Amino acid sequence: MMKKRKKLLAIVLAAAMTLSVSALSGCGGDKTANSGSAEGGAANFTYWAPMLSTIATRVNSFNDISIYQQREKDSGVHIDFTHPALGQEKEKFNLMVASRELPDMIEYDWSTFSGGPQAAIDEGIIIPLNDYLDKAPNLKKALTEGELAEVYDKGSKTDSGEYYAFPALNTGQYRTFGGPLIRRDWLEELGLDMPETIDDWTKVLTAFKEKKGADAPLSLPYWYIISDNNAFNGAFGIGKRLYLDGDTVKFGPLQDEMKEYLAVMRDWYQNGLLDKEFGSVKQTAVDAKIVQGNAGATMGTLGGQLGMYLRQMESEDPSYDLACAPYPVRNKGDKNEFPTMEFDVASRSLAITTACKDPEAAVKWMDFWYSDEGYDMLNFGVEGVSYNMVDGKHVYTDTILHNPEGMSIAEALSMNSRATGPAPGFNQAPEYLEQYYEYPQQQEGFKMWAEGVEDAKLRLIPRGVYATSEESEEVSALYTDIDTYCNESFLKFITGEDSLDNYDNFVNTLKTTFNVDRYIEIEQNMYNRYLER
Numbered sequence: 001m002m003k004k005r006k007k008l009l010a011i012v013l014a015a016a017m018t019l020s021v022s023a024l025s026g027c028g029g030d031k032t033a034n035s036g037s038a039e040g041g042a043a044n045f046t047y048w049a050p051m052l053s054t055i056a057t058r059v060n061s062f063n064d065i066s067i068y069q070q071r072e073k074d075s076g077v078h079i080d081f082t083h084p085a086l087g088q089e090k091e092k093f094n095l096m097v098a099s100r101e102l103p104d105m106i107e108y109d110w111s112t113f114s115g116g117p118q119a120a121i122d123e124g125i126i127i128p129l130n131d132y133l134d135k136a137p138n139l140k141k142a143l144t145e146g147e148l149a150e151v152y153d154k155g156s157k158t159d160s161g162e163y164y165a166f167p168a169l170n171t172g173q174y175r176t177f178g179g180p181l182i183r184r185d186w187l188e189e190l191g192l193d194m195p196e197t198i199d200d201w202t203k204v205l206t207a208f209k210e211k212k213g214a215d216a217p218l219s220l221p222y223w224y225i226i227s228d229n230n231a232f233n234g235a236f237g238i239g240k241r242l243y244l245d246g247d248t249v250k251f252g253p254l255q256d257e258m259k260e261y262l263a264v265m266r267d268w269y270q271n272g273l274l275d276k277e278f279g280s281v282k283q284t285a286v287d288a289k290i291v292q293g294n295a296g297a298t299m300g301t302l303g304g305q306l307g308m309y310l311r312q313m314e315s316e317d318p319s320y321d322l323a324c325a326p327y328p329v330r331n332k333g334d335k336n337e338f339p340t341m342e343f344d345v346a347s348r349s350l351a352i353t354t355a356c357k358d359p360e361a362a363v364k365w366m367d368f369w370y371s372d373e374g375y376d377m378l379n380f381g382v383e384g385v386s387y388n389m390v391d392g393k394h395v396y397t398d399t400i401l402h403n404p405e406g407m408s409i410a411e412a413l414s415m416n417s418r419a420t421g422p423a424p425g426f427n428q429a430p431e432y433l434e435q436y437y438e439y440p441q442q443q444e445g446f447k448m449w450a451e452g453v454e455d456a457k458l459r460l461i462p463r464g465v466y467a468t469s470e471e472s473e474e475v476s477a478l479y480t481d482i483d484t485y486c487n488e489s490f491l492k493f494i495t496g497e498d499s500l501d502n503y504d505n506f507v508n509t510l511k512t513t514f515n516v517d518r519y520i521e522i523e524q525n526m527y528n529r530y531l532e533r
Contacts, residue, residue, distance in 0.1 A: 043361040044078045046103035047350075048096065051083040052421060054414040066416045070382045077365045097125055104356040105366075107424065109347040110165055114473075116466030117164035117351075126351035128162035132363040138370035142169060142426075148344055155345030155464030159529040165349035166366050168422040172430040175342040176449035176456075178301040180231040181309075184323035184441075186212055186296050194323075198235050198264060198330055205273040208296035216275035218268065219286045219295035225265060225278060226490035227483070230299050234338030235328045236261045241483070242523055243338070243459050247531065249524040251516060253486050259503045265494045279491050290322070297325070302442045303410065310439050324445030327452060337455040343463045346422035369425030379429035381416035394431045401435070409436055461523075465530045471522050478519040485514055 049062065062068050062081040072078055082103065084092035093108060102125070110117040110126075120126045133140045143153040148169075156167040187194060187204065190211055195201045208217040224230040226240070233240050236257040243250055252258050268274040275281055275295065289295035291309055300306055306322060313320035327336035350366060352359050368374045380387040380394045387394050398404070403412040413419050419432045437443050467475050489506050492498035510516040 043358055043365070044080065045105060045356070045362055045365070046080045046082065047105045047107070048082050048084075048103045049107035049350075050089045051086060052414045053086055054408075054410045054420060056086050058411070058415065065414075065418075066382050066385060067377045067418070070377070071368070075365060075368070077361070079365075102353040102355040104362060105350055105352055107348055107350045110349055110351060111347065111463065111466060115469035116158065116472070118158040118160060118162065118466065119469045119472075120351070121158070121162055121164060122469070124354050126164060126353050127356070127359060128164060129166075129352070129363065130161075130163055132359060133163065135360055135363045136166075136367035136370070138367045138374070139166060142370050151344045151462065154530060154533045155343075155462060156349075157464075157533060159466065159468070159533065161533065165351035166369070166424040167349045168346035168424055169370075169426050170342050170344055170346055170428045171426050172428055172433075173450045173453060174428060174430055174433050174446050175453045176339045177303070177342070177446060178305075178340045179299065179327060179445070179449050180325040181290075181298050181300050181306055181322055182325045183208070183296040183321065185319055185321035188321075194325055196326055196329060197332060198232070198328055201232075201328055202264075202268070202273070205268065205297065206271070209272055212293070212296060214294060214296050216277070216289055216295045217273050218297045219275040219281065219289045220278065220299045221281055221283055221286060222279050222487075222491065224299045225274075225494065226487050229338050229340055231325075231327050231336075231339075232264070233258075233261050234336040235330050235334075237337070239338055239459065241486075242461055242520075244461055244527075245459075247527070249461065249520055249527055251520050253510060254507055254516065259500060262490060262493045262503075263500055266496065266500065269494050270496065274494075279495065291316075291320075302437055302445055306442055306445065307437070307439060310441060321441070323441045324448060326448065335455055336452060337459045339449060339452050339456050341453060341456045341460060342428065343460070344457075345463045346427060347463065348422040348424065350424040366424065369423075375426045375429070377417070378423060378425045379417060379419045379427070379432045381413075386412075386416035394429070396435050409438065461527060462530070465523075465526045467522065467526055471526070475519065475522045475526075478515060478522070482510065482514045482516055482519055485510070 047062075051061075059065065061083060063079070068079060068081070090112075093106075096102065096106075106126070110120060113120045115122075117126070121128055129136070143149055143156060148171075152167065152169050156165070157163045182195070182204070184194070186208060190207050192204055192207060193200070195204045205217040208214040220230075225232075229239055233252070238252040238255050238257045238261070239250075240252045240258075243252060265274060269276070269278070275286075275289075277285070286295070286298055287305070287308070290298050290305075291312055298305070300309075302324075306324070309322050310320070313322075327339050329336050352362050356362055369378055376383070376394065380396070381400075383389065385397070386399050387396050389395070399416065400409060400412045403409075407415065410420050413436070418425070419427075419429070419436070433446060434443070437446065489498065493500055493503070493506075
């Protein structure tokens with residue numbers, strides 16, 4: 001397998017070397033002579049990172065963001081940011097790595113690197129940080145002190161104990177930013193309570209169809225139903241793919257409860273409660289249905305869907321009230337332990353590459369973002385510009401909340417902070433979230449959904465669980481085939497193309513044809529190694 005990896009690397013390298021440096025779109029090949037080396041107490045570094053979609057048309061690089069401008073003034077360190085074009089991040093990353101035209105630092109989801117971050121170290125792409133942690137006292141404190149220290153620590157290193165990058169660490173209790181959305185004004189008009197159980201949802205969706213004329217009472221793209229975790233599978237106590245039962249890795253489609261879940265979805269589909277087009281409907285079509293009254297419920301995010309819908313309907317229909325619903329359960333008093341959730345350690349992290357001439361200076365610059373001052377700047381921006389301290393709280397200025405240039409809150413925040421997405425440092429400051437969501441429905445939603453976070457942490461496999469180089473190719477091939485088969489089968493079970501009487505045959509095929517037990521075994525081994533770190 002190692003020969004295959006070397007052969008593949010040689011092929012990609014040969015292809016990449018035929019490209020000009022400029023074609024790499026910001027791969028750090030045009031570094032200045034003193035890049036990454038300390039001079040006169042200061043240093044210059046090159047830093048490659050995906051661009052924020054919210055401001056991609058407004059800025060050339062992160063050098064135009066106020067916090068990095070302020071950080072340069074304070075530290076004397078200049079960072080030369082470069083970014084791949086939106087949508088080309090993975091392609092450009094692979095070309096950059098293959099060509100070995102590396103910047104000093106790379107911000108990326110290193111869990112997606114073939115063989116995990118350990119392979120990135122072993123292949124000479126990035127350096128381990130273990131020998132530099134004493135130069136990063138703020139990060140070291142985060143990894144050794146506090147109630148989340150153990151989780152932060154495990155998620156920031158490889159199975160062999162090497163710290164591979166500066167992690168994005170989430171804080172606070174607010175981690176669930178998407179879930180079931182429902183027309184609360186319709187509920188009130190029809191004299192119905194907010195649904196809690198699956199039976200409640202059946203009653204409400206039936207009323208939406210019969211009394212409000214909704215063509216698709218529940219409308220959402222198929223991945224919410226058959227692929228990703230959503231509001232409804234969790235009511236049956238299972239994940240739709242891998243999840244934890246204690247320290248045991250389980251696979252949802254093998255459980256009897258999955259058949260029960262699919263039976264409900266099938267019943268809703270046959271009775272016109274689930275969008276008849278759910279197998280092919282695009283998100284844009286769902287958006288149209290939910291604002292035009294053709295649908296009364298969906299799954300969506302607080303910002304991307306709920307905020308957009310409420311903003312659109314403010315002038316069109318002031319009585320329009322789309323609200324967040326609790327994650328449903330089978331029986332009152334039960335808990336739904338499978339909400340969508342941000343993990344303690346987020347996807348992005350910043351690694352120092354082998355091209356960096358002065359790793360110690362880079363570590364010192366980066367460690368700032370784990371300090372109290374760095375936390376403030378990362379989440380709120382520059383004091384006096386994007387926020388002020390009022391009665392001991394961070395309060396955004398009109399630059400953020402009522403931007404004079406007409407920017408949305410997300411755009412204004414992205415021009416002045418890194419609050420809107422995962423970034424190396426401490427993320428998800430509660431005071432940021434409490435101001436970011438402008439509508440009462442959003443405020444109610446993320447606070448309500450926060451109540452299920454601690455339960456969800458026990459069920460979801462955390463970030464930082466990696467395959468070895470030897471496991472990587474096998475587990476990837478197994479997952480691709482298994483996931484495709486599950487998606488195709490679930491769609492058939494729900495639409496009635498296949499009978500649920502054949503569910504045992506489906507499970508048997510997973511075992512005999514797709515070797516699902518071997519897939520689970522590898523994933524269990526990966527999780528066991530995570531626990532042993």
